[in-house]
Amino acid sequence: MSPIRLSDLAFTLEAVIDEAFGQKAVWVVAETSDIKNYPDRGYCFLTLVDRESAGRETLAKMEACIWRRNYHTIGNFEQETGVAFARNIQLLLLVSVSYSPVYGLRLEILKIDPSYTLGNLERERQAVLDSLVKDHPDLIWLEAGQYITANQLLPRPAVMQRLALITAPNSDGWRDFRHELAQNPFGYDFVVDEFLTQVQGQGAERAICGQLERIRTNGVAYDAVVIVRGGGSQLDFGSFDTYLMGQTVAGFGIPILAGIGHERNISITDLLCHQSVKTPTKAAAFLIEHNRQFEESCLQLRERLRMVAREALLSARENLDRETERLRFVSHTYLRGRHTDLAEKAVTLRHLDPSNVLKRGYALLLRNGRILTHTTNIQPNETLQVQMYDGSINVVVSQ
Incomplete structure (x- = not known):
């Protein structure tokens, strides 16, 4: 068989692929890898892979790109899902197939389906919740469609003042929380012991749970544990959606206040902790308002005590005036009787005077x-x- 030139083979492949896929778009499911994003230029290069679910063996790999005309699909995807466009995400993509004799086979991504990603994340989270309910029915259970945990049922201290804070060192969440506490308009003092650790990325869940174990065993009677981090993508909150975090939070013996995301994020930790608020600033505001409610109740009790004391004094004064008048009347009657007796005795004495x-x-x-x-x-x-x-x-x- 006579050899052919490489270019002839490439042109043949180009014709075959163009005939099969030209002017057509195909929906494919693939995982992202090796992303090279150029937002200032408006295009992105990446690798799409298909892995075996069990062994994670790579079954297929293809190069892909997003050109300027479709670059907006990245922003749309992130806005709708709250998930950063990053590596190791399984996506449903609308792609066109093209082959260049010089650049080879490439997929052009035309659209990303956000509902597929959201559905996957929700399915994974629900699977974790179902496992927790099944494995730890004494710590977490369903009641009227709501997850109830042992941590949620802990009595909340009347005043939350001694706090254990879990957060990343020198992070925006750390600064926002401490600033809001320090600048509270009521002048409340808080004692905050910091347990600084990573709160996202590989190993974050074990680091956070390790700090919770330190808090549990250090012998300090904390009123609450506060876990805070700033906003971010859904994947940045992965450490708060794990089985280990859910089990640890649900059964923790001190009320846990979580301020670990923005309005779009509801993690397993949010669902199972004692109280969830959306941001570190709101976590601090919650503590301030909780203590303010206690002060308000004390002020109301003081006012009620003042009113009761005033009413008691008025009643006692009225009783005293009434008894005084009665004593005056009785005394007057008695003295008048004695005066009459004395007058009669004086007459008698005068008669008996020798x-x-x-x-x-x-x-x-x-x-x-x-x-x-x-x-x-x-x-x-x-x-x-x-x-x-x-x-x-x-x-x-x-x-």
Whole structure:
């Protein structure tokens, strides 16, 4: 068989592929790899691979590109899914097939289907949740369509002041959280122990769970554990969607407050922790508002106590006035009765006054100034005195 030139073979392949795929688009499922993105130029080169699901063996690999006319599909995909266009994502792609004798076979990506990616992420997350419910029914269970966990049922302290903070060092989430706490308008003080660690990327879930174990065993009675990180793509939150994180958070013995994403992200950690808010700033605002509610209740109780005390004093004053008036009336009545008695006794005494008795014609018989009332001891020839109203005289007893 006579050899042919390479260009003849290439032109033949170009004709065959153009006949089979020219002016046609095909939906394919593939995983991204080796991405070279040039946003300023408006194009992107990448490799698409198809791997065996079990052993991750590569079954196929093809080069692909996104040209300027379709470059907007990357932004549309990221906006709709919250997932960064990055390597190792399985995507549903609308592609056209082309072959160049110089550049070889290449796929041009025309469109990315965001619903496929969202569905995959949701299926993976649901599978993790189903496994947690099955494996740990004492820590997590479904009730009226809602996931209930042991951590959610922990009593919330009236004041959350002693905090354990898990976050990345010098991150935006760390700065936002600490700034919001420090600048609270009520002047509340918080004691924050920092447990700094990576919160995204390979190994992040084990690093976070390791810090939770440190918090559990260090003997400090924390009011709450706060896990914060700034916003990012859905894949950046992968460490918060794992089986290990779900199990650790659901059964943790201290209330966990999660502020690990933005409005689009709801992770397994969000679903299973004691309280989920969307950002580090909102996590701090939640703690401030929680403590403010306690202060408000104290202020209301103080006002209620003031009102009760005022009412009690008014009632006591009214009772005192009433009893005072009653005492005044009783005393007046008693004294008036005593005054009448004294007046009657004074009249009696005046009647019994010896001078008044003498005035009525009576006389007193005295011996040496002592009144005699019996005749037994009176002797004949004894001199006695007779006291009359207007004076006294001496008499001699003759018989």
